[in-house]
Amino acid sequence: MKPPVLLFVVFFGSLLLGGECNDQKLTKITAGHHVKKRAAGDFKVGIAWDTCQSSRIGVNIFEINAPTVAILVTIIDDKSNAKIADGQELGGTGGTTISDSFPVPSSNRDYEVQWTDKSDQTNSGAVTLHKCVSISATGRRDPHMRTFSGLRYNFQGYCSYTLVKDCRTGSPSFNIFADFRGRQNPTKPPTRMVSVTIEIGGADTYTFLEDHSVLVNDRLVESRNITIGDDKGSIQADEDSVVLYFKEAGLSLEWTGKDHEALVTIDTDDLAGRLCGLFGDGSRVQGDDLVKSDGRRTTNTTEFAESWVVPGSCPHDLKTPLTRTRTRA
Known part of the structure; x- marks a missing residue:
């Protein structure tokens, strides 16, 4: 897949x-x-x-x-x-x-x-x-992060954070973020990713949970093979993983719930240097990765990662339970 x-x-x-x-x-x-x-x-x-x-x-x-x-x-x-x-x-x-x-x-x-x-x-x-080239980045377990350029760091957040999004001018074609929660206590380390969500075109959202359930716009979908929009891509889910493919960006998102792992692969140079988030900018230059959400550079990975928090996603901001409800479509 x-x-x-x-x-x-x-x-x-x-x-x-x-x-x-x-x-x-x-x-x-x-x-x-x-x-x-x-x-x-x-x-x-x-x-x-x-x-x-x-x-x-x-x-x-x-x-x-x-x-x-x-x-x-x-x-x-x-x-x-x-x-x-x-x-x-x-x-x-x-x-x-x-x-x-x-x-x-x-x-x-x-x-x-x-x-x-x-x-x-x-x-x-x-x-x-010319030969086919792709870049990939991943976050896994508690959580160990590897950017598209290969920079490795650990981050113990307990909110939701942008993993990667299209940062070109105008509305992003996609935005991927993950919910980080503690193993025993939701607000204390060690933490791990418990779900991952992708927004496509600023409209529909697709969320993958630990048991590989799929939510479309926060509603549980029973199908294991899903078409995105007007043939914009596809989702395939099984007991091992969930894989989403988004054609416009040449992007795949693979979620393995048991390992709390999100793997993002992009098969085009169109987005090189035009991405942002915890996975870096996609330029393959590690020195360009640690750019905060306000555009400023830092050498502190915690400061960098915290800047990519999703507003209103931290436990003290939430008015609803930390885990997403699964309303049936």
């Missing part, structure tokens, strides 16, 4: 305008940008890693203004020059996105991906898709 990724490129005619666009995603391309012109109409071609784990390259034809479209796809191993796919056809009718993915030997190497318009072979494109 591991996540898909996002290295993305879009083509114009026979030329690549976007280069290797690691910081763009299919859902963020706007009409009229990097349009591939053809006599029968316009369309766009996107190439991305499907998932690092499955070692598949995804090819999409989208925003099609033609009755039909077909392209021929060739994938070449950049190291051995071996052809993985050789002129495989991808096509269909207009008015929808046409997608397929092609297996490759490993996601840890570069590939040249070529495509040619079947109806007009003078229109084509090619790009080098």
Whole structure:
């Protein structure tokens, strides 16, 4: 139950305008940008890693203004020059996105991906898709924290704290926070994470409890396979863990209740240096991790972590029980 990724490129005619666009995603391309012109109409071609784990390259034809479209796809191993796919056809009718993915030997190497318009072979494109890269951070047990850059520290809080959120300008696309509580006494160390919550798009919330129950907007959901919004992602739960995948951010959140462990993995460079919270900024530079919620730097991990407390979440602030109620949906 591991996540898909996002290295993305879009083509114009026979030329690549976007280069290797690691910081763009299919859902963020706007009409009229990097349009591939053809006599029968316009369309766009996107190439991305499907998932690092499955070692598949995804090819999409989208925003099609033609009755039909077909392209021929060739994938070449950049190291051995071996052809993985050789002129495989991808096509269909207009008015929808046409997608397929092609297996490759490993996601840890570069590939040249070529495509040619079947109806007009003078229109084509090619790009080098670089190896798939991901970053991960984790908090576990009482709690031991490891940031995206590998900085390790311990933190004995007993409120709720932001683990990581999208800190780009405007409303965050996601915000993940965890409830820290003491083992014997809720307000005394040693503490541990007892639940983790992700807010998506400033709207819906998804909470995972110690027994792997799933709450959607604070209501218990019986299903173990949940679709997020309008196909924005998915949640899969079993006796071992709960895994959420959020497509827009190329993000997965894995919660293991018995170990009180939250593992966050992000499979795109789009968010590098643009994250914030207890897991750092995602820049892979440890010196950039300890930035408080007010934007100031510190070398004190406790001061840093306490700055990321969720307002109103500490026991003396709460007017309701510390554990979340599980109202059935």
